[in-house]
Amino acid sequence: MDTSSGARVVKPSSGLSKGRTAKQAHPAEMARMGSTENDNHDSSAICELKDVPGNSNDWIVLQEVPLGCWTNFTSLDGKEVHILKLLASSGRFSMLELNVTTANPSVVIFTSSSAHTILVQDNPAVNIYVTNGTSITFMLPTAKRPQTSVAPFANRDSELLKWAAETFGGVTSFTTVQDPKTITFTGIKGTQRPSTCDLQAETSADKPFIELHQGSLDDGLKSCYTKQSGEPVHVINIPDDVKIRHVYVHLPSKSNVLLRGPADTEWTILDNHDFKFVSNNPVTLRGLTLPSRYTISDDPREIKKKVLFRYNSSITSYSEIRVNVSHIQLWIRDITDSNDLLGNLLWIVFSLSLAWTSVPAEVQPTTQAPSSSSYLQMQLFSSPDYGSPLDPSSKVQSDKRVYAEISSESFGGVSLTIRVISCLVRSVPVVRDMPFKEEVCYIDDCPKRLSFSFEMLQDLPSNSWDLECAVKLCHDRVKFCTNETQVKRNVQLKPYIPNQNPCFEFGLSAVLGIAFGGFLIGVLLTGALWFIKIRTGHPVALGMRSTAAELSVLSISGCPCGLTKRQPVPTHPSPSENSSANASIGSTQSTPTSSMA
Numbered sequence: 001m002d003t004s005s006g007a008r009v010v011k012p013s014s015g016l017s018k019g020r021t022a023k024q025a026h027p028a029e030m031a032r033m034g035s036t037e038n039d040n041h042d043s044s045a046i047c048e049l050k051d052v053p054g055n056s057n058d059w060i061v062l063q064e065v066p067l068g069c070w071t072n073f074t075s076l077d078g079k080e081v082h083i084l085k086l087l088a089s090s091g092r093f094s095m096l097e098l099n100v101t102t103a104n105p106s107v108v109i110f111t112s113s114s115a116h117t118i119l120v121q122d123n124p125a126v127n128i129y130v131t132n133g134t135s136i137t138f139m140l141p142t143a144k145r146p147q148t149s150v151a152p153f154a155n156r157d158s159e160l161l162k163w164a165a166e167t168f169g170g171v172t173s174f175t176t177v178q179d180p181k182t183i184t185f186t187g188i189k190g191t192q193r194p195s196t197c198d199l200q201a202e203t204s205a206d207k208p209f210i211e212l213h214q215g216s217l218d219d220g221l222k223s224c225y226t227k228q229s230g231e232p233v234h235v236i237n238i239p240d241d242v243k244i245r246h247v248y249v250h251l252p253s254k255s256n257v258l259l260r261g262p263a264d265t266e267w268t269i270l271d272n273h274d275f276k277f278v279s280n281n282p283v284t285l286r287g288l289t290l291p292s293r294y295t296i297s298d299d300p301r302e303i304k305k306k307v308l309f310r311y312n313s314s315i316t317s318y319s320e321i322r323v324n325v326s327h328i329q330l331w332i333r334d335i336t337d338s339n340d341l342l343g344n345l346l347w348i349v350f351s352l353s354l355a356w357t358s359v360p361a362e363v364q365p366t367t368q369a370p371s372s373s374s375y376l377q378m379q380l381f382s383s384p385d386y387g388s389p390l391d392p393s394s395k396v397q398s399d400k401r402v403y404a405e406i407s408s409e410s411f412g413g414v415s416l417t418i419r420v421i422s423c424l425v426r427s428v429p430v431v432r433d434m435p436f437k438e439e440v441c442y443i444d445d446c447p448k449r450l451s452f453s454f455e456m457l458q459d460l461p462s463n464s465w466d467l468e469c470a471v472k473l474c475h476d477r478v479k480f481c482t483n484e485t486q487v488k489r490n491v492q493l494k495p496y497i498p499n500q501n502p503c504f505e506f507g508l509s510a511v512l513g514i515a516f517g518g519f520l521i522g523v524l525l526t527g528a529l530w531f532i533k534i535r536t537g538h539p540v541a542l543g544m545r546s547t548a549a550e551l552s553v554l555s556i557s558g559c560p561c562g563l564t565k566r567q568p569v570p571t572h573p574s575p576s577e578n579s580s581a582n583a584s585i586g587s588t589q590s591t592p593t594s595s596m597a
Helices: 027-038 157-168 300-311 341-353 508-536 544-551 575-596
Strands: 008-010 060-064 067-070 080-087 094-099 106-112 116-121 126-131 136-139 148-151 173-178 180-185 210-214 221-225 233-237 246-250 255-260 266-269 275-279 283-285 288-290 317-321 327-332 376-381 395-397 401-408 417-427 430-433 448-453 464-475 485-494
Touching: 060 221, 060 317, 080 157, 080 180, 106 157, 148 157, 173 180, 173 210, 233 300, 233 327, 246 255, 255 300, 266 275, 275 300, 376 464, 376 485, 401 417, 401 464, 401 485, 417 448, 448 464
Parallel strands: 008 136, 080 106, 080 173, 094 116, 094 180, 106 126, 116 136, 126 148, 233 255, 233 317, 246 266, 246 327, 255 275, 266 283, 395 485
Antiparallel strands: 060 327, 067 173, 180 210, 221 317, 283 288, 376 401, 401 448, 417 430, 417 464, 464 485
16 A cells, blocks of 8 residues: 555554544644634724624625536446545544445545545445545554555646546546545446536535535634615635635625635625625636735734725624635625514525525636627727717618727726727638727726728628627736737628719709809909909900800709700801892802903
């Protein structure tokens, strides 16, 4: 047996008397005594903390969230692969019984950050692995030792899952259990399950192949409530010596919160209504993770100063959490009437009914296809004053400029600016980069304003395009920007068809200008003629009749198509002209006749 894993196998003997308990000799008791001394936070600076029986009262509900999964996987040699993550309440010595006598051939992997003693009801077909750094003492009812192997140390549950999947070809189950008394495996019997083990919130009743009996859980929540006249301020304080790492929070609307935890704590707020928050840890809100911006001590006196500085208000509720689990979920509400027993009961029932539906699973980061983020919106406008929003079904003429406004939802009072990295248009299978121009905005808290021209899409066959922009949300003061995320909007284009009529089209202003110009020209010509008459004393014949006749054929629109066709000069003279002409011709012709005579 490999003992480098920290596991020890001990045979029972007469040297271990019943009068000497392991708890008296176990260092966890000393750790508990030490932690009691460290618990002396002076919370009286805020209010008098009281235990919350069952981790639930009128204004706060705490629920532990074990993560797990199970599949119908069996390895090539017919073995199931089970992972057990053992948790122990602070200061509690853990002793349990593991029964695998009726289990199918299996590999059982143990991992824990606490010390445990396990009495094993052995099965030769079951191989036991212990992660490196886990302290487990195995006690056997017989002289036979269980087969024990070493699994590598893993910081995260997902890392251990990955190692098991790579080593054995897959994972049958992952179970998190706190303060177990007995664990019995009975084997999986032909149940259709997913092929991969993805961690998610669960209960022990979800797994029919494993029976768990747990000890009573310690109440790890203390809280107090003081009614305030202004906006409520709720404070959640997880001291530095507590191992909670993931906290999912439901908050009341229009409230202010301070979320304080150890250095590697992550908070996820599961509500979309308005509130403001302060935290010394990363906070995920609407899918966006915001970095920590403050340094906050776990001393209640320092917390009180921070609340006064940030919100200029006193604290409505103050809660300290000391439970030895990695994931918890909280519901917080404002008390409107402390005598409303029915409302309080409905509040607790409603909170507990959400227990297993709101917590996301712990998964490894993956690269996903770009998608439009729910907290970003793009609105299109037809004019640069951004006063005429475009309906999604309306069509945009491709030669017209389109104006866009990208806005972001509020993130708990945190002011973030929008930076546009690039834009493109997509209509499968065609993708084109889309140049954009940033427009100036002079109002406070103005969204990002852009403008686009779709002329480059004029000759392409598709009329429906997805306009996508890659943006980042940035906090200038802390020099932080999120990863690129996509915001998109569908645009229906109408091709621009040039006018085939070569005539000019004048608007009302052009027509009025031409008329006024003609009037001025007429005045100047009249004045010039009057001046010439005065200077010479004789009227000036300018062939006005013929000039006016020529001008009358011009269209006021200036359009060459409007010109009337001039009548040709008649080739046949009028009767009167004919007679005079004939007479003259006759007289002309008579002269040579007479001379010849």
